[in-house]
Amino acid sequence: MTRIPAKGRPWPELRAELEAAKGGDFSWRDARIPVFVFHLDDALTRVQQEAYCAYWTENNLGQRAFPSLARLEGEVRAMGLRLLNAPEGGAATFTSGGSESIYLAMRTARDWARATKGISTPNVIVPRSAHPQFSRAGHDLCIDVIRVPTTRADLRADVAGMEARIDADTIMLVGSAPSFPFGVFDPIAEIAALAQSRGLWMHVDACVGAFLAPFAARLGHPIPAFDFAVPGVTSISADIHKYGMAPKGASLLLLRDGALQEHQWFRFDDWERGHYQALVAQGTRPGGAVAAAWAVMNHLGEDGYLHCARLVMDTKARLVAGIRAIEGLSVLEPSELSIFAYRPAEPGLDLESLVAAMTRRGWFISLLAEPAAIHLVINPSHHVSADRYLADLRAAVAEVRARGARGQAQAATY
Ligand SMILES: Cc1ncc(COP(=O)(O)O)c(C=O)c1O
Secondary structure, three states, rough: OOOOOOOOOHHHHHHHHHHHHHHHHOOEEEEEEEEOOOOOOOOHHHHHHHHHHHOOOOOOOOOOOHHHHHHHHHHHHHHHHHHOOOOOEEEEEEEEOOOHHHHHHHHHHHHHHHHHOOOHHHHHHHEOOOHHHHHHHHEEEEEEEEOOOOOOOOOOOHHHHHHHOOOEEEEEEEEEEEOOOOOOOHHHHHHHHHHHHHOOEEEEOOOOOOHHHHHHHOOOOOOOOOOOOOOOOOEEEOOOOOOOOHHHOOOEEEOOOHHHHHHHOEEEEEOOOOEEEEEOOOEEEEEEEHHHHHHHHHHHHHHHHHHHHHHHHHHHHHHHHHHHOOOOOOEEOOOOEEEEEEEOOOOOOOOHHHHHHHOOOOOOOEEOOOOOEEEEEEEEHHHOOOOHHHHHHHHHHHHHHHHEOOOOOOOOOO
């Protein structure tokens, strides 16, 4: 049991304790974590920290008190809308992360369908590879979320399967750009055309791809169209705190038609304090998250994002080639952007032992469940650790093969 200490303790002592507390963590600074963290270098980290601290105390709930935050947030929203080819009249909301952006998209679609079509028992159809947040939001919002198996050999959404599930209560179709499990783009243009032909809301979950795919495309990588350039795309979730390289707490929900925000507002008067209104699901919001996103986007600029995209795509190619060259391992195909998975493909080389051998070498291992495989989300800093990773992987495979030992199974938790 612990409790607030009766007497406060000096900061230097606590700072040392915090630093020591990290002793058992895996090192993101040495690029040993293949998920959760998006890091470029110490210089960008300094920009993130100083910009966040410049608005350390300001509350983004109070934009009348802090008009500078309204302006900075407006610029971040405008940059996102432009990047994703929103037409004139598009609108965006600055949220705390991908999960809130998805929640708001579903809540807005629900209230739009209720107001314009009288649908009171709505359902949303998503590929099974879509993020769990769609189902969580569905649970919270009383929307039935139908997950359609990704049966196609290319791991993408099964559009015909999704179409077969549409009924009179369907309000929204979803595609990922790309999906988190496989890193492939769903056929966004096909899903959007289907949505358009049935008068449905089409949401693109580009939480992963929004701030990477446009720059990878400019570098010549074959990236399918996934944004508002695709007719029929109604809304997009786009995380600035992933490949936008901002510190955590920054995402956008973008709408093709700003008039749809009428269904997004929560407006309330029935208490003594007067009118309350919000587009987001939060109350108090950190001003620092807005200031840091604004600073990172302006500091990196397009050339900085191209640099990040080059690092990510080159490192991924290097890792994929290196893993393919290790006998007994196979890389899941296709893998389009920055996410990929690989697994043992010979008897006697079991996944659990390989995971244990890599963990012993200081690598945090993230797992895909179906099929059982090791899962990586490449961030720009991985370019410094890729060669070490491959060397350790070669050694781990040799060790497991030599011992023929079986390790402890580890569940593929997020
Ligand atoms: C495709 C996709 N959508 C949504 C999310 C949720 O984003 P967040 O963790 O910022 O809430 C993630 C997170 O990894 C994701 O990969």
